[in-house]
Amino acid sequence: MSAPTTRRVVVVGAGVGGLAAAVRLAALGHRVTVLEQAPDIGGKLGVHEHDGFLFDTGPSLLTMPHVLEELFAATGAPLAEVLPIERLAVACRYRFPDGTVLDLPGDVAAIPDALDAALGPGRGAQWSAFLDRARRIWDVTHEPFLESPIGLRDMVRLSRRLDDVRTVAPWRTLRGLGRQHLHDPRLVMLLDRYATYTGSDPRRAPAALAAVPWAEQRWGSWYVPGGLGRIATALRARLELLGGEVVVGAAVAEVTTRADGRVDGVALADGSRLAADVVVANADARQVYGHLVRTPAARRAAARVGRTTPSLSGLALLLAVDGPPPDQPHHAVYFAEDYDAEFDAVFGRRGRPRPVARPTVYVAAPDDPAVVPAPGTGAWFVLVNAPPHDPGRGTDWDAPGLAERTADTVLDLLAERGTDVRDRVRHRTLVSPADLERRTWTPGGSIYGSSSNGPRAAFLRPANASPVPGLFLVGGSAHPGGGLPLVLLSARIVAGLVGPARR
Template structure:
């Protein structure tokens, strides 16, 4: 379809979508394309949610995801909503080097974007036989991906899903729900650096690899099998393009507007009340907000469904958060790849600190450091500068029982510590910094209304974590959840999958 149709369509239902993150934008566009009347309400003055963008003196920074995986999921979204092809507005390019890894022993691995080249690169960097070990593990990961894609990632999570999975003995044996990601990896990978490489993928869901389920092996499989991609101008452009497409489909967008309550009656939802006291009526409400905020703050305490959902959430572990540095650099190192991970000397100590084991949660003294350094003239004022995004895992903001990231001087001291650690690991840019912006977990909480700044809502810690994550159909009739804190989880592809699940359910109900 090259153009939107302009004929009048019968309105099926009135729908309010709370939150204009990628999940909210995607579900709003899908529902409007189905013929529903959609109002999208966002508390911030801009769209994007955790897919944020920061402009600093001619530099453009993605403050959320900086890597696009499973681009076919984004393509499917644009196909479903119609209009010009995705490539017209969001051309994607595959990275030749998916990521550079610097290990504690000083060994450097450039992991190729082409999966066929990965075994050879592992043998060259880590020693003969490492490629075969990783390939053997990836074969198991592929079987896990195949077993979980349709019945789990692309479908609502409910009792029928659990029963269906439990009856398929072969799939259950493949997924091994009784094993952790690290436990599964240990049975295939003898080199501690390969196990460290695998552990990192647990952080994609804000989790601890020692407790995250073996099913998360599907994450490195998907990244390596389908490639690592980038959008020139930054991934934040996804949100702005989706906004334009949604508006072209007739979605009414209200920015800088806060929902104070989801209104219900004996039959279910009936709309939302805004902070100015006005009411927007709706047949369905879709919340692209943290599930904890939805059930604890946006629904009244006497709503039985909200009480039961809030109790369930209390049984989960919040995901990790992140401490971010945005570095505007003069004359950045010329050989820096798009993504670079500088591993911690003691990964277990990092996870203990972030999740509050062996004491209270605390900033990690020597964390793993993730650097995104896109080679993209669209995000810098000239070709002699760089816009670097630096991230370390961090405990959520929790002044009462964990870390108070607003404590005087903590942000600045920790930022200096991270830069010193980068230098010690061979990536010293301290004398090249023109501007430095710090985003702490407390800042993330304020920006996204996510409790503690927990990036993924709840973690995947524990064998039942996926089933404790809020389902897309809430216990309150007519209320649906979309986004990283609900099924199937966080990250751009899964958030867009959740949008499709919700749109399909409402389409069937309405």
């Protein structure tokens, strides 16, 4: 006779991964409680409101929307009935160091012509050749490496298929693969940016990350009217409809275990305890194994995670703008003059990790009346890459004046690069890596947990099924990685590992 399937599930953390896993597990018949230490849900998909301006403080676009649609379709009413999403006609405006401006279309079929028009004849053909290789990488990798639990068996299986190995080219970096096809340095710079989607250095990140631009351009860039924070709200509503619950302001101090090492619940900071047959941790793996679980298996896992390279972090400026430029696109990237120097600074090459002197600047400026108090105003999210908060060995983002001085530099750089809003900012709020660490309990504010630097990075990322029986990991620091679609896929993997409840 088989053992009874679990019914009591506690999810630690109400980020998107935790909420998505909770929804799927509730739909499978489990009794699910989500505990969130913060007063609000969303985790890194945060929302900040000030004086009628509403800011997303995490992701500002949705890619691979079919993953979110499948989640809602599998657990009740379809996404279209609970949350509208809109495809952007211009995925992003890029300004290159030579002053060239490219409006990258949201329709992949229109991209080659746009590249030829902005960068010169032949550039579209170069990018199309690269995307063809990226599509083949996607075809080889998406099922075993993004949609399934990963392990040594997957590595062995891939290594036996010589054609697949040649396609993925595990010995090659993303930068190296790009230079095979892209002979315009601006196209190389465009590709390099996709390494930052996993908090990585394109000179060290594996060529397999070419699947990222393919997926984004294949399925387009999308926005949620009212802000992407509404995704977390919709997930919570779906969970409650299925009988689950979310408790905010409930900090978990320990994931408790039985004498045989299997989890049996969680202990909260207020001294209370909640029993569970399964615990799903939507928290950074270093925190989970280093602080929440106190078993030999967890200590060994903590040592493995400690050997990985933390992902980059970021400094965010939330700007309430009066009279924003009328032609400002929803998304814009203003590239640095020296992208390699930026990665050197963030990852500590030629010295300690340090703020970037002249960083690339990313701006999300949604034309959305739902996020501003009045017409003629804008709620801008401005982000630059930054090293994690590490006072001992790198950058102390709590040092007096550092975040403010860096923010001033960012606004000056925007002005230099053609978008001057310095005299239009009604107020600004800064979110530094140190702030992110405190808000999300993420060491150093590393946005994606560990980086994808190195050919073995995917296999070093913590698995969804932990070595502690009954404990599962979900979210950006676990397999398959960070970013909304991958976090949603991690939730699907975890639900599949736990399986349905028997009544």
